[in-house]
Amino acid sequence: MEPNPTRPIDLRRSPAAPRAPSALPARSDVAIVGGGLIGLSMAWRLAQGGRSVTVVERETVGAGASLAATGMLAPAAEHEPGSDPLLPLALESLSRWPGFRDDLQAASGVDIDYRQEGTLVLAIGRDEVDRLRFRHDLQIRSGLDATWLSGPQVRAREPALRPAVTAGLFCPRDHQVDPSRVMAALIRACVAAGVTIVEACPVEALDWEAGRVTGLSTGRGRIAAGTVILAAGAWSGQAGLLPEALALPVRPLKGQSLALRTTARTGTLSHMVWTEQVHMAPKSDGHLIVGATVEDCGFTPGVTAGGLYALLEGARRVLPGIEEMAVEAVWSGYRPTSDDDAPIIDTLAPGLVVATGHHRNGYLLAPATADAVAALLTEGALPDYARAFGRARFAPASKSSPDRERATA
Known part of the structure; x- marks a missing residue:
């Protein structure tokens, strides 16, 4: 690299x-x-x-x-057509995370910021709502815990979201850590x-x-x-x-991400939030991590203007407060992806x-x-x-x- x-x-x-x-x-x-x-x-x-x-x-x-990485532990939000074979392994590993967390924190003395607020998956407009309905049906058929929320119910959980958010899914068992x-x-x-x-x-x-x-x-x-x-x-x-x-x-899939600094004035999120364009993960130290692009471009290094624009515009579409947040870091990495x-x-x-x-x-x-x-x-x-x-x-x-x-x- x-x-x-x-x-x-x-x-x-x-x-x-x-x-x-x-x-x-x-x-x-x-x-x-x-x-x-x-x-x-x-x-x-x-x-x-x-x-x-x-x-x-x-x-x-x-x-x-x-x-x-963002640190997602999100088998429900990640579940999509074709991923049924992976789901049992994902759920098995999620069940092992509390013990893994406790052992790791005890062995290291480091708090890994394991957060259990759950994940919100959002939709804006009719087409996205239809696709979200399809995703919810798939989750329910697969036995996952996911609740349908109206736009007002979503904003009751996350008041900083735009009124344009039409619907959402709440996945209470999807957690996160700080990588x-x-x-x-x-x-x-x-x-x-x-x-x-x-x-x-x-x-x-x-x-x-x-x-x-x-x-x-x-x-x-x-x-x-x-x-x-x-x-x-x-x-x-x-x-x-x-x-x-x-x-x-196995091949690399490049991803670009950024970190925003939240303040009392800008506000932040309480849950990990997913849209069709980005996901946003609030961390306990005040950072909001926004990720991630998916680029099949081999080991091409660096961050691009197009990648950062896609992240910022995807986040701003649902969370207007990001306009006042300072950008503290940007980076890229390579997901190891099998066929x-x-x-x-x-x-x-x-x-x-x-x-x-x-x-x-x-x-x-x-x-x-x-x-x-x-x-x-x-x-x-x-x-x-x-x-x-x-x-x-x-x-x-x-x-x-x-x-x-x-x-x-």
Whole structure:
């Protein structure tokens, strides 16, 4: 990833996290490629179970999507046609979040700003109301908790919204966290549990021996490992690290976001608010996060005028008070998106596990993913809730062996 000065470094409001060690150890029980939310969540859980764990990050922790996210835990608001297979995993992970939160806050001493006010999904005008009705019918058929609200009922919950808001859905079980605080907490918890985090250390190759992955090679040396876990987010599908037979259908979807500073005069929101154009997440420190564009443009860095205009205009359409709010930070990141927008959690080869492709549900799915991978390494199999998310659901892999492909590349 190219250095991106618009990533929200100035927005990291959370308590300072201790700097992780930088030396690459010679050996570790588990080596995790990728220091984002998913990688650190797995590292922490595995270290809690007594394993030695090393996280190797190509840039800095959270640089891909984790610090660029809004922190939505919103299976109801996210539910859409075609996402039925993902819903059980989403609900399972949401049920694990309170325990994950309590453990993480206790281990780190960091309050992650877990908010439970629920989510409002809004509509303006007849066409949007019709589409919202369709979404509500889908939610009800899927057994989700969502209540239809008239325009006046919506504005009773959020008086700062425009009178033009025609209708809404209230999803009381859709929660949110502050990504900057979660990442700071995970760093602290990992370090306290003995995890080694090595930044600015791109992985150059996986080490194979007799058909098994035995470690990885980096520009700073080699590390031997009993298990390598690939959790490199949007970079997981890049050519070169995996043989063609094990290639992953994962690509980056760029997103741009911004942070506004609210005051008593500007007012703010009490709930996470979604429209067809944007979502807005109020944080307890007074920031209002507005996100996020969806751009299928590869690893194109930076923030664009068009992206910021779309965010501001989408927010202003329902919340006029943003005109008086100061813009404190803008940034972009890359969602790791699989071909069916669902994660890939699987054993790719002996000694090689993958956990990637979480699309825009990384924060929601982090507890279930971490627990599933911990169970896989401990018990030899994924728990029932994660078994549908293997690589085999995509096009079947070539029967050629990874060793043969590496030898003939």
